[in-house]
Amino acid sequence: MKDRLIQAATEAQANAYAPYSGFKVGAALQDTEGRIFVGANVENAAFGVTNCAERVALGAAVAAGARKFDRLVVVSDATPPSAPCGACRQVLSEMAADLVVEAVGPSGSRRWMLADLMPDPFGAEDLAP
Numbered sequence: 001m002k003d004r005l006i007q008a009a010t011e012a013q014a015n016a017y018a019p020y021s022g023f024k025v026g027a028a029l030q031d032t033e034g035r036i037f038v039g040a041n042v043e044n045a046a047f048g049v050t051n052c053a054e055r056v057a058l059g060a061a062v063a064a065g066a067r068k069f070d071r072l073v074v075v076s077d078a079t080p081p082s083a084p085c086g087a088c089r090q091v092l093s094e095m096a097a098d099l100v101v102e103a104v105g106p107s108g109s110r111r112w113m114l115a116d117l118m119p120d121p122f123g124a125e126d127l128a129p
């Protein structure tokens with residue numbers, strides 16, 4: 001049986017709205033209680049307001065009350081599988097310092113710790129006087 005998170009991200013990928021790039025991405029984020037939240041990229045004719053799958057998943061999770069996460073799966077058709085963009089790394093770092101990030105695609109998968117992908121994120125402590 002396929003991994004639950006990979007399955008969820010693959011299903012979300014099919015729902016991606018990517019008429020401009022044609023690059024569909026699905027994401028599945030697991031919180032520390034085992035709940036899974038999914039996202040897909042949502043493009044727009046005003047390209048700059050496009051949302052990535054990872055941030056859509058995080059938004060769904062936060063709206064449901066989740067705050068702590070331990071695993072993220074991102075599914076795309078890229079070879080090698082594509083890692084989250086810089087903006088998503090920053091946003092994920094706010095709530096998921098110990099996150100395991102897995103990118104999955106037709107050629108297989110790659111895995112990192114978020115802290116290795118985003119070693120020095122801007123954080124709440126930077127706002128301290």
Ligand code: THU
Pocket residue numbers: 018021023024025040041042043050051052053054083084085088
């Ligand atoms: N995209 C994501 O959804 N996640 C990423 O980490 C990288 C890029 C989306 C944004 C856009 O809809 C398309 O992929 C091409 O950049």
